Amino acid sequence: MTVRTRFAPSPTGYMHIGGMRTALFNWLWARKNGGQFILRIDDTDQQRNQDEALQPILDAFRWLGLDWDEGPEVGGDFGPYYQSQRRNLHDAALQKLLESGAAYRDFEAPADVQAQREAADKQKSVYISSRVSLQLTPQEVASKVAAGDAHVVRLLVPRDRTIRIHDHVRGDVQWDASLMVDPVVARADGSPLYNFATVVDDAQLKITHVIRAEEHLSNTPIQVLLYEALGYSIPEFAHIPFVAAPGGGKKLSKRDIAKYRKSPAFQKLFQLGDDILSKIGIDPLSDSLSPVMVAYYREVGFLPAGVLNGLARLGWSLDDETENMSLQTVQENFSLDRIVKASAGLDADKLMSYQTHWMSLLPVDDKVTGCLPYLVKAGLVPSADDAALKDRLRKVIELAADRLRVFGEILSLSEFFVTAETLTYDEKDFQKRLVQSAEAVDLLRDVRRLLADQQTFAADLLHTAIEQMLETRQLKFGQLAPALRIAVTGKTKGADLFPTLELLGQAECLRRIDRAIGLAESQRT
RNA sequence: GGCCCCAUCGUCUAGUCAGGUCUAGGACAUCGGAUUUUCAUUCCGGUAACGGGGGUUCAAAUCCCCCUGGGGUCACCA
Numbered sequence: 170m171t172v173r174t175r176f177a178p179s180p181t182g183y184m185h186i187g188g189m190r191t192a193l194f195n196w197l198w199a200r201k202n203g204g205q206f207i208l209r210i211d212d213t214d215q216q217r218n219q220d221e222a223l224q225p226i227l228d229a230f231r232w233l234g235l236d237w238d239e240g241p242e243v244g245g246d247f248g249p250y251y252q253s254q255r256r257n258l259h260d261a262a263l264q265k266l267l268e269s270g271a272a273y274r275d276f277e278a279p280a281d282v283q284a285q286r287e288a289a290d291k292q293k294s295v296y297i298s299s300r301v302s303l304q305l306t307p308q309e310v311a312s313k314v315a316a317g318d319a320h321v322v323r324l325l326v327p328r329d330r331t332i333r334i335h336d337h338v339r340g341d342v343q344w345d346a347s348l349m350v351d352p353v354v355a356r357a358d359g360s361p362l363y364n365f366a367t368v369v370d371d372a373q374l375k376i377t378h379v380i381r382a383e384e385h386l387s388n389t390p391i392q393v394l395l396y397e398a399l400g401y402s403i404p405e406f407a408h409i410p411f412v413a414a415p416g417g418g419k420k421l422s423k424r425d426i427a428k429y430r431k432s433p434a435f436q437k438l439f440q441l442g443d444d445i446l447s448k449i450g451i452d453p454l455s456d457s458l459s460p461v462m463v464a465y466y467r468e469v470g471f472l473p474a475g476v477l478n479g480l481a482r483l484g485w486s487l488d489d490e491t492e493n494m495s496l497q498t499v500q501e502n503f504s505l506d507r508i509v510k511a512s513a514g515l516d517a518d519k520l521m522s523y524q525t526h527w528m529s530l531l532p533v534d535d536k537v538t539g540c541l542p543y544l545v546k547a548g549l550v551p552s553a554d555d556a557a558l559k560d561r562l563r564k565v566i567e568l569a570a571d572r573l574r575v576f577g578e579i580l581s582l583s584e585f586f587v588t589a590e591t592l593t594y595d596e597k598d599f600q601k602r603l604v605q606s607a608e609a610v611d612l613l614r615d616v617r618r619l620l621a622d623q624q625t626f627a628a629d630l631l632h633t634a635i636e637q638m639l640e641t642r643q644l645k646f647g648q649l650a651p652a653l654r655i656a657v658t659g660k661t662k663g664a665d666l667f668p669t670l671e672l673l674g675q676a677e678c679l680r681r682i683d684r685a686i687g688l689a690e691s692q693r694t
Numbered sequence: 695g696g697c698c699c700c701a702u703c704g705u706c707u708a709g710u711c712a713g714g715u716c717u718a719g720g721a722c723a724u725c726g727g728a729u730u731u732u733c734a735u736u737c738c739g740g741u742a743a744c745g746g747g748g749g750u751u752c753a754a755a756u757c758c759c760c761c762u763g764g765g766g767u768c769a770c771c772a
Contacts, residue, residue: 367772512765519705570734665732
């Protein structure tokens with residue numbers, strides 16, 4: 170039997186990082202077994218603009234390279250793949266349930282049911298369905314239905330049973346059916362409820378493995394009963410732990426983003442993200458984009474490989490030491506048995522370390538392609554389609570080396586894309602290194618002369634020339650470097666100084682030094 | 695509260711099913727140190743965990759029981 174797994178998102182307008190992990194595990198299991206991965210859209214809540222709300226989800230899958238064999242935009246033999254379009258199938262299954270007596274029409278008023286629930290609660294006893302509607306004769310039921318009396322359809326839970334499953338993650342789990350309420354499977358308007366529709370859809374889509382978050386574990390006994398009542402074969406289950414917020418142990422949630430912002434575990438990620446997003450015109454405080462969403466990582470400039478690696482290691486491990494894994498490696502080695510039972514907190518620092526690893530392996534041309542859009546979005550360059558610009562960008566990237574961890578970080582190297590007139594300086598360091606140090610400025614003036622005299626403006630020649638000059642004056646490089654660096658790049662930190670000078674070019678270096686000296690002098694008085 | 699799930703360094707985890715090789719391994723973070731013109735890398739080293747209590751056993755992180763703690767879920771939501 171070929172393995173068929175599915176992920177069934179609701180079109181919510183964004184892809185949750187935890188949901189993505191669930192989807193990944195489904196995809197992995199299907200691919201590992203040469204089976205099919207299906208995307209079904211659970212869109213029974215029809216208020217919002219569906220297509221618009223679905224796109225971000227599909228985009229997330231495409232970005233990460235997780236393809237689906239059946240589903241929206243690709244079709245398949247078991248469609249429709251939108252739950253809202255499967256209503257006739259649900260209706261037919263409901264009919265079957267009613268005819269076989271596995272379900273019954275319940276005419277009890279919702280308020281009455283509620284009252285019984287509360288009464289049981291007050292007495293600290295377990296509430297189970299009253300089943301008063303079962304007293305009705307078939308004729309009475311028929312006439313009520315004909316009269317249009319409001320009612321729901323409930324599954325008749327066999328109270329003499331224990332429901333058992335063997336979960337691939339949890340092991341044996343069982344429930345006492347005598348403690349269960351008869352679940353509503355169809356509303357008063359006839360529409361199916363989630364537990365019912367899911368079972369019908371999963372069975373008809375021939376899903377063999379239901380891999381989903383553990384919050385669905387308590388839905389499972391109802392679904393098992395439904396599978397049985399409908400005569401479907403029961404799929405295998407794997408209830409994986411949810412992705413938690415760091416530290417807390419609570420489910421990672423879009424609503425708590427303000428809290429995460431204050432959490433030390435998220436500090437560095439927010440710092441990085443805020444800086445990049447604000448430079449490309451996205452409000453980092455807007456709740457349309459946050460680290461609980463997959464899109465956040467794409468916008469900041471993460472690699473799919475980095476995110477995938479982090480997601481795969483959240484609740485799963487290959488062995489006792491392998492950390493950096495490609496999607497292919499994970500796919501080849503994936504197994505349900507090695508999924509960890511306890512919930513795992515999203516570790517932003519570790520995610521960054523995976524990202525750094527994969528970025529370091531990326532060919533420079535790909536880095537150029539990845540960084541270019543950021544320069545355009547930030548308005549640093551007019552157009553991305555410029556051979557000279559690409560060439561320059563390649564050199565900057567090579568110079569920056571491992572300092573570039575995500576594509577968006579190219580924006581913190583803006584000194585290579587601005588002019589002497591628009592260069593900004595780190596205020597504190599400018600004060601300390603130039604304004605408050607007349608000697609440094611004097612030295613800088615001499616260096617400027619030296620640089621101006623160079624016939625060939627190459628890093629190694631510049632290095633030798635400046636070393637020589639410092640030697641004759643009995644000065645150390647450390648006495649010049651910070652001043653020269655801030656004059657030319659606006660910062661005291663950065664890549665190797667001489668290649669930086671070479672890349673900037675003689676004329677530009679001289680202009681920048683002149684401007685820095687001028688500014689320093691004027692501020693000193 | 696009922697039902698269900700979970701519990702190893704700060705974090706992600708290996709080890710638990712098949713008890714000894716675990717004075718508990720790796721990674722991230724953190725702290726030192728080395729290299730380096732700054733920064734970043736790289737390298738070396740340190741701190742750091744079996745929630746508690748009972749059993750079983752020659753031997754328990756591993757098996758059993760209880761407790762504690764954390765979480766999920768209890769809809770005519772999905």
